[in-house]
Amino acid sequence: MICPLKASKLATAYLIAKEFVIRSGFHSEIDWQERLSFTDISERDFLREMAWVVFSAGFRENVLRKRFGQISEAFLQWSSADAIYHARDACRERALRVFNHPQKIQAILTTAQLTFQKGFPVIKRRIKSEGVEFLKQLSFVGPVTAFHLAKNLGLPAVKPDRHLVRIARVTGYDCPDSMCKAIASVVAEKISVIDLVIWRFATLNPHYEVWFSDKASQCDTGVVENSFTTLRDRACLAPQLYGSLAPSM
Numbered sequence: 001m002i003c004p005l006k007a008s009k010l011a012t013a014y015l016i017a018k019e020f021v022i023r024s025g026f027h028s029e030i031d032w033q034e035r036l037s038f039t040d041i042s043e044r045d046f047l048r049e050m051a052w053v054v055f056s057a058g059f060r061e062n063v064l065r066k067r068f069g070q071i072s073e074a075f076l077q078w079s080s081a082d083a084i085y086h087a088r089d090a091c092r093e094r095a096l097r098v099f100n101h102p103q104k105i106q107a108i109l110t111t112a113q114l115t116f117q118k119g120f121p122v123i124k125r126r127i128k129s130e131g132v133e134f135l136k137q138l139s140f141v142g143p144v145t146a147f148h149l150a151k152n153l154g155l156p157a158v159k160p161d162r163h164l165v166r167i168a169r170v171t172g173y174d175c176p177d178s179m180c181k182a183i184a185s186v187v188a189e190k191i192s193v194i195d196l197v198i199w200r201f202a203t204l205n206p207h208y209e210v211w212f213s214d215k216a217s218q219c220d221t222g223v224v225e226n227s228f229t230t231l232r233d234r235a236c237l238a239p240q241l242y243g244s245l246a247p248s249m
Contacts, residue, residue, distance in 0.1 A: 081115035107140030163202035
Protein backbone atom coordinates (compact mmCIF):
# COMPACT_ATOMS: atom_id res chain seq x y z
CA MET A 1 0.00 0.00 0.00
CA ILE A 2 1.24 3.50 -0.89
CA CYS A 3 2.08 5.65 2.10
CA PRO A 4 -0.06 8.83 2.02
CA LEU A 5 1.83 11.92 0.91
CA LYS A 6 2.29 14.59 3.53
CA ALA A 7 -0.61 17.02 3.49
CA SER A 8 1.75 19.96 2.91
CA LYS A 9 3.24 18.40 -0.23
CA LEU A 10 -0.16 17.41 -1.55
CA ALA A 11 -1.51 20.90 -0.84
CA THR A 12 1.36 22.47 -2.76
CA ALA A 13 0.53 20.33 -5.79
CA TYR A 14 -3.12 21.30 -5.38
CA LEU A 15 -2.32 25.03 -5.38
CA ILE A 16 -0.25 24.65 -8.54
CA ALA A 17 -3.12 22.75 -10.17
CA LYS A 18 -5.56 25.44 -9.02
CA GLU A 19 -3.51 28.19 -10.62
CA PHE A 20 -3.48 26.21 -13.87
CA VAL A 21 -7.27 25.81 -13.73
CA ILE A 22 -7.68 29.55 -13.13
CA ARG A 23 -5.32 30.41 -15.99
CA SER A 24 -7.33 28.06 -18.20
CA GLY A 25 -10.41 30.24 -17.75
CA PHE A 26 -12.33 28.53 -14.93
CA HIS A 27 -12.01 31.22 -12.27
CA SER A 28 -15.78 31.88 -12.21
CA GLU A 29 -16.46 28.18 -11.64
CA ILE A 30 -14.27 28.21 -8.54
CA ASP A 31 -15.79 31.47 -7.32
CA TRP A 32 -19.28 29.98 -7.65
CA GLN A 33 -18.36 26.98 -5.52
CA GLU A 34 -16.60 29.16 -2.92
CA ARG A 35 -19.65 31.43 -2.52
CA LEU A 36 -22.19 28.61 -2.48
CA SER A 37 -24.07 28.22 0.81
CA PHE A 38 -26.78 25.71 1.59
CA THR A 39 -28.56 28.34 3.68
CA ASP A 40 -29.18 30.39 0.53
CA ILE A 41 -30.43 27.49 -1.62
CA SER A 42 -33.91 28.15 -3.00
CA GLU A 43 -36.50 25.80 -4.47
CA ARG A 44 -35.42 26.89 -7.94
CA ASP A 45 -31.76 26.16 -7.10
CA PHE A 46 -32.65 22.72 -5.78
CA LEU A 47 -34.67 21.73 -8.86
CA ARG A 48 -32.03 23.04 -11.24
CA GLU A 49 -29.08 21.36 -9.50
CA MET A 50 -30.97 18.10 -9.12
CA ALA A 51 -31.65 18.13 -12.87
CA TRP A 52 -28.02 19.00 -13.63
CA VAL A 53 -26.56 16.07 -11.72
CA VAL A 54 -29.16 13.62 -13.06
CA PHE A 55 -28.45 14.60 -16.67
CA SER A 56 -24.69 14.69 -15.94
CA ALA A 57 -24.58 11.00 -15.05
CA GLY A 58 -22.86 9.23 -17.95
CA PHE A 59 -22.86 12.37 -20.08
CA ARG A 60 -20.05 14.74 -21.06
CA GLU A 61 -20.17 17.96 -19.08
CA ASN A 62 -19.31 20.23 -22.02
CA VAL A 63 -22.08 18.73 -24.17
CA LEU A 64 -24.66 18.97 -21.39
CA ARG A 65 -23.73 22.61 -20.75
CA LYS A 66 -24.65 23.44 -24.35
CA ARG A 67 -28.06 21.81 -23.97
CA PHE A 68 -28.94 22.74 -20.43
CA GLY A 69 -30.39 26.12 -21.37
CA GLN A 70 -32.97 24.37 -23.55
CA ILE A 71 -33.64 21.79 -20.84
CA SER A 72 -34.25 24.63 -18.39
CA GLU A 73 -36.69 26.22 -20.81
CA ALA A 74 -38.56 22.91 -21.07
CA PHE A 75 -38.93 22.89 -17.29
CA LEU A 76 -40.12 26.52 -17.05
CA GLN A 77 -36.70 27.77 -15.94
CA TRP A 78 -37.20 25.83 -12.69
CA SER A 79 -39.72 28.49 -11.58
CA SER A 80 -41.33 26.22 -8.98
CA ALA A 81 -42.20 22.61 -8.29
CA ASP A 82 -45.87 23.60 -8.38
CA ALA A 83 -45.62 25.03 -11.90
CA ILE A 84 -43.61 22.08 -13.23
CA TYR A 85 -45.92 19.51 -11.67
CA HIS A 86 -49.06 21.09 -13.10
CA ALA A 87 -47.47 21.44 -16.54
CA ARG A 88 -45.76 18.05 -16.37
CA ASP A 89 -47.06 16.69 -19.69
CA ALA A 90 -45.95 19.79 -21.60
CA CYS A 91 -42.60 19.83 -19.75
CA ARG A 92 -42.01 16.18 -20.61
CA GLU A 93 -42.82 16.71 -24.27
CA ARG A 94 -40.53 19.72 -24.62
CA ALA A 95 -37.71 18.09 -22.68
CA LEU A 96 -37.78 14.94 -24.81
CA ARG A 97 -37.17 17.06 -27.89
CA VAL A 98 -33.93 18.31 -26.32
CA PHE A 99 -32.77 15.21 -24.45
CA ASN A 100 -34.26 11.88 -25.45
CA HIS A 101 -33.88 10.07 -22.15
CA PRO A 102 -37.39 9.38 -20.78
CA GLN A 103 -36.15 7.92 -17.47
CA LYS A 104 -34.09 10.98 -16.55
CA ILE A 105 -36.86 13.36 -17.56
CA GLN A 106 -39.34 11.38 -15.48
CA ALA A 107 -36.92 11.56 -12.56
CA ILE A 108 -37.01 15.37 -12.71
CA LEU A 109 -40.81 15.33 -12.81
CA THR A 110 -40.96 12.89 -9.89
CA THR A 111 -38.74 15.14 -7.77
CA ALA A 112 -40.82 18.17 -8.74
CA GLN A 113 -43.95 16.29 -7.63
CA LEU A 114 -42.34 15.30 -4.33
CA THR A 115 -41.23 18.87 -3.70
CA PHE A 116 -44.69 20.22 -4.55
CA GLN A 117 -46.48 17.72 -2.31
CA LYS A 118 -44.13 17.94 0.69
CA GLY A 119 -43.19 21.58 0.31
CA PHE A 120 -39.64 22.80 -0.27
CA PRO A 121 -39.08 23.85 3.39
CA VAL A 122 -39.65 20.21 4.39
CA ILE A 123 -37.30 18.96 1.68
CA LYS A 124 -34.64 21.47 2.71
CA ARG A 125 -34.88 20.50 6.37
CA ARG A 126 -34.46 16.85 5.47
CA ILE A 127 -31.44 17.59 3.32
CA LYS A 128 -29.91 19.57 6.18
CA SER A 129 -30.57 16.85 8.77
CA GLU A 130 -29.98 13.72 6.65
CA GLY A 131 -27.59 15.00 4.00
CA VAL A 132 -26.48 12.55 1.33
CA GLU A 133 -28.64 9.76 2.75
CA PHE A 134 -31.79 11.73 1.93
CA LEU A 135 -30.52 12.75 -1.51
CA LYS A 136 -29.92 9.09 -2.37
CA GLN A 137 -33.67 8.55 -2.07
CA LEU A 138 -34.43 10.94 -4.93
CA SER A 139 -35.29 9.47 -8.30
CA PHE A 140 -32.23 8.62 -10.46
CA VAL A 141 -29.82 9.84 -7.77
CA GLY A 142 -27.29 7.15 -6.94
CA PRO A 143 -24.55 6.75 -4.32
CA VAL A 144 -22.06 8.85 -6.33
CA THR A 145 -24.55 11.33 -7.80
CA ALA A 146 -25.84 12.09 -4.30
CA PHE A 147 -22.44 13.52 -3.33
CA HIS A 148 -22.37 15.56 -6.55
CA LEU A 149 -25.79 17.00 -5.72
CA ALA A 150 -24.83 17.66 -2.09
CA LYS A 151 -21.76 19.59 -3.24
CA ASN A 152 -23.81 21.60 -5.74
CA LEU A 153 -26.27 22.50 -2.99
CA GLY A 154 -23.52 23.94 -0.82
CA LEU A 155 -23.01 21.06 1.59
CA PRO A 156 -19.47 20.06 2.65
CA ALA A 157 -19.16 17.06 0.37
CA VAL A 158 -16.67 15.41 -1.97
CA LYS A 159 -17.92 13.43 -4.95
CA PRO A 160 -16.11 10.07 -5.32
CA ASP A 161 -15.69 10.77 -9.03
CA ARG A 162 -13.43 8.39 -10.98
CA HIS A 163 -10.81 11.12 -11.45
CA LEU A 164 -10.62 11.91 -7.74
CA VAL A 165 -10.62 8.22 -6.83
CA ARG A 166 -7.59 7.68 -9.07
CA ILE A 167 -5.72 10.69 -7.69
CA ALA A 168 -6.46 9.61 -4.12
CA ARG A 169 -5.06 6.17 -4.93
CA VAL A 170 -1.79 7.37 -6.48
CA THR A 171 -1.21 9.83 -3.60
CA GLY A 172 -1.81 7.14 -0.98
CA TYR A 173 -5.23 8.15 0.39
CA ASP A 174 -8.04 5.68 0.93
CA CYS A 175 -10.71 7.91 -0.63
CA PRO A 176 -11.21 11.35 -2.22
CA ASP A 177 -12.81 12.66 0.97
CA SER A 178 -9.74 11.99 3.12
CA MET A 179 -7.47 13.41 0.40
CA CYS A 180 -9.48 16.64 0.12
CA LYS A 181 -9.64 17.01 3.90
CA ALA A 182 -5.86 16.63 4.10
CA ILE A 183 -5.46 19.45 1.57
CA ALA A 184 -8.07 21.56 3.38
CA SER A 185 -6.13 21.26 6.63
CA VAL A 186 -3.31 23.17 4.97
CA VAL A 187 -4.98 25.63 2.58
CA ALA A 188 -8.13 26.33 4.65
CA GLU A 189 -10.53 25.98 1.74
CA LYS A 190 -13.86 24.19 1.49
CA ILE A 191 -13.51 20.52 0.57
CA SER A 192 -16.13 21.10 -2.12
CA VAL A 193 -13.88 23.71 -3.73
CA ILE A 194 -10.89 21.38 -3.56
CA ASP A 195 -13.01 18.64 -5.15
CA LEU A 196 -14.01 20.97 -7.99
CA VAL A 197 -10.49 22.18 -8.67
CA ILE A 198 -9.01 18.68 -8.78
CA TRP A 199 -11.84 17.41 -10.99
CA ARG A 200 -11.48 20.31 -13.41
CA PHE A 201 -7.70 19.89 -13.53
CA ALA A 202 -8.19 16.22 -14.39
CA THR A 203 -10.47 17.15 -17.31
CA LEU A 204 -7.76 19.47 -18.62
CA ASN A 205 -4.77 17.18 -18.15
CA PRO A 206 -5.06 13.63 -19.56
CA HIS A 207 -2.00 12.61 -17.53
CA TYR A 208 -3.34 13.92 -14.23
CA GLU A 209 -2.58 10.74 -12.26
CA VAL A 210 1.11 10.80 -13.10
CA TRP A 211 1.24 14.58 -12.69
CA PHE A 212 -0.26 14.54 -9.19
CA SER A 213 1.90 11.64 -8.07
CA ASP A 214 5.12 13.16 -9.39
CA LYS A 215 4.40 16.79 -8.57
CA ALA A 216 3.25 16.13 -5.03
CA SER A 217 6.39 14.12 -4.25
CA GLN A 218 8.68 16.86 -5.70
CA CYS A 219 7.00 19.97 -4.26
CA ASP A 220 8.80 22.30 -1.93
CA THR A 221 6.44 22.52 1.03
CA GLY A 222 7.87 25.90 1.93
CA VAL A 223 5.60 27.58 -0.63
CA VAL A 224 2.47 26.60 1.29
CA GLU A 225 1.45 28.78 4.21
CA ASN A 226 -1.78 28.87 6.12
CA SER A 227 -1.78 32.64 5.68
CA PHE A 228 -2.64 32.20 1.98
CA THR A 229 -6.21 33.50 2.09
CA THR A 230 -6.74 34.99 -1.37
CA LEU A 231 -6.11 33.94 -4.93
CA ARG A 232 -3.65 36.83 -5.23
CA ASP A 233 -1.61 35.36 -2.39
CA ARG A 234 -1.62 31.98 -4.07
CA ALA A 235 -0.39 33.57 -7.30
CA CYS A 236 2.90 34.23 -5.47
CA LEU A 237 3.90 30.57 -5.79
CA ALA A 238 7.41 30.16 -7.18
CA PRO A 239 7.37 30.74 -11.01
CA GLN A 240 9.62 27.73 -11.58
CA LEU A 241 6.84 25.49 -10.24
CA TYR A 242 4.48 26.81 -12.91
CA GLY A 243 7.09 26.31 -15.60
CA SER A 244 7.34 22.61 -14.76
CA LEU A 245 3.60 22.14 -15.31
CA ALA A 246 3.30 22.86 -19.02
CA PRO A 247 5.47 20.08 -20.56
CA SER A 248 3.49 17.29 -18.93
CA MET A 249 0.11 18.44 -20.21
